[in-house]
Structure formats: structure tokens, C-alpha cells
Amino acid sequence: MADILDKTDRKILQQLQRNARISHQDLADQIGLSPTPCARRVKNLEKRGVIKGYSAIVDEAQMGYGFSVFVSVQLDHQTDDRLLKFESEIAQFPEVMDCWLMTGNRDYLLRLAIADLSEFERFLTGRLTKVEGVASLESSIPIRRVKEQRARL
Numbered sequence: 001m002a003d004i005l006d007k008t009d010r011k012i013l014q015q016l017q018r019n020a021r022i023s024h025q026d027l028a029d030q031i032g033l034s035p036t037p038c039a040r041r042v043k044n045l046e047k048r049g050v051i052k053g054y055s056a057i058v059d060e061a062q063m064g065y066g067f068s069v070f071v072s073v074q075l076d077h078q079t080d081d082r083l084l085k086f087e088s089e090i091a092q093f094p095e096v097m098d099c100w101l102m103t104g105n106r107d108y109l110l111r112l113a114i115a116d117l118s119e120f121e122r123f124l125t126g127r128l129t130k131v132e133g134v135a136s137l138e139s140s141i142p143i144r145r146v147k148e149q150r151a152r153l
Contacts, residue, residue: 005050008033010153012041013050017150020054060097065113068097069120069139071128072106076135083107089131095123106138 005013011031015022022030028038045051060066075082083101090099090110098111114120120139128134 009041009045009050012038012045013151013153016042016051017153060113064115067114067116067120068142069112069114070142071110071112071124072102072138072140073108073110073128073134074105074136075107075133077133078107082133086131086133093123093127095119 008031012027015027015030024035024039024042027042028035031038033041042051060068073086075086086108087099087101090096090108095112095114096110097113098109100109101107102109112120112123114123124137124139128137
């Protein structure tokens with residue numbers, strides 16, 4: 001997929017990542033195209049699934065969830081049914097922003113968005129440790145985000 005995106009498509013994607021509400025006219029001006037071919041390219045990127053959708057980027061801290069915690073989870077067994085059951089339960093927890101199946105000595109890496117350490121403790125002891133199959137957990141608290149990028153272009 002990356003090989004079939006030209007420089008103009010990449011410029012379009014960069015601009016849309018900065019501001020998805022930009023008008024076709026302003027987008028065209030930014031990348032050096034006229035509006036009609038620019039709009040056609042955007043539609044093509046949407047149709048091909050390169051652009052999966054548009055959304056608002058919500059500031060978690062402004063919502064009262066300014067505290068992130070990364071939690072590594074090891075399951076007792078790595079069978080298909082155990083993995084599916086864990087993933088199904090984790091999908092129901094609003095505190096979990098990201099969940100990645102991992103290689104290495106841990107099975108999953110979660111990123112939580114929570115209000116404070118008290119909420120983390122309640123989530124950890126009241127919910128996460130009660131998920132069937134969880135054998136061990138390891139948490140890490142980030143000090144600050146150094147870089148944030150939506151997609152690699």
C-alpha cells in the first residue's frame with residue numbers, strides 16, 4: 001500500500017492529520033493542486049481504505065482522565081479460546097484505551113486512561129485481576145509523552 005501512495009497523496013494525508021476539517025479549497029492550496037483533483041484524491045484515499053474515517057481528537061486530561069498507566073498482562077494459557085475470552089472482556093472496560101497482543105514474556109500490553117492512582121487501584125483489584133486467565137500483571141506509569149503521531153506517513 002505504501003508503495004502506491006505518491007508524494008501528493010502523502011501531503012494530503014499529512015494535512016488531513018493536522019486538520020481533518022480543512023476545506024477542499026484550503027487543502028488544495030496547501031498541497032499545490034486545484035480543488036477538483038484534490039477532492040478526487042481524497043475520495044480515492046477514502047475508497048481504498050487508506051483514510052479509515054474522521055474523528056475528533058479528545059483531550060483525555062480535559063475529560064478528567066489525565067493519568068495513563070501501561071499494564072502488561074500475562075495469561076495462564078495462550079490458547080485461542082483464552083485469548084478470545086480475555087480480548088472480549090477487555091473490550092468492555094472503558095478505562096482501556098489500547099490493547100495489543102504482544103510477543104515476548106507478556107501476552108498483552110494495555111494503556112489505561114484514568115483519573116488518578118485510586119481509580120487505577122480500583123480498576124486493577126476490582127476488575128482486571130478478576131478477568132479469567134490473568135496470571136500476572138506489571139504496570140508502568142509514564143512521566144510524560146515525548147512524541148505523539150497518529151499514523152506514519
